[in-house]
Amino acid sequence: MFKKADIILAVVLIVLGLAASYLISFGDELGSELKISSQGSLFGTYSLLEDQTIKVKTDDGHFNRVQIRDGQVSVDAADCTGQDCVHSHAISKGGETIVCLPNKLVLEITGGEKAYDSVSR
């Protein structure tokens, strides 16, 4: 009923399926973008795929340093009072935000939402 080749085939296909699901879930997180708003207006949009450091300066001379590393976004330095933004957890998934109220800075992850709502039977 079973030959060796059958079992090898089944195992290969299952491994392929699991690998594909890993790649898809991986691609979802990295496929997003970071949107930075400063003082109520859009400062810029950055891809999470590239590791980079962005320095966001306000008109009155304050700054926040935003770091993107391995698809994770965090504020690694700021001269604001409170330092809430620096202590915030790193964000990586669509819809997550980091806010710095004193410097009126909003970091928001966009994109990466799942585009499949329904699939025909």
Add this chain to the structure above:
Amino acid sequence: MTQSRDNPLSASTTRRIAIAGLMASLALIFSYIEVLIPFNFGVPGIKLGIANLVIIIALYYLNGKYALAINLVRIFIAGLLFSGVFGIIYSLAGCLLSLLTMVLLKRTGVFSVTGVSIAGGVMHNLGQILIAAVVVGTIRVFVYFPVLVISGVITGAIIGIIACLILRRLPGSRADV
């Protein structure tokens, strides 16, 4: 035809056509049973595909051409009766890809019925997801790919084992299936 010369029925093409006709109606009944009682595993698009049981038995007991003919008759009639034109397109893509794979794998002689059925189950799902990608117009439907591959392996194995048990009991079929 040369594939099953030891089959006593191969002497009579008329008998083979009659058997193919019976198998086509059986496949149609199985399609209907699946409409009545969907063997749903909680994920849309996953079906046990018991009609495929008939196709595999036709592939081994008759040959690939008969299996193709039975498949086409089943798809068009079942499509018109139960699911409509879109259903026919989905079924055609899945079944043709699946049958082509099964014919080729059977020809290698490496795999048993179960292995051939597993590959057929996976390719059936792949064919449908390809059509879904074209219809929805996005490659994102491939997020379903892992689920459908694994479910294809499981349903293919179930169908393959049943087909194996049936083929052993059919008169004149080879014992090594």
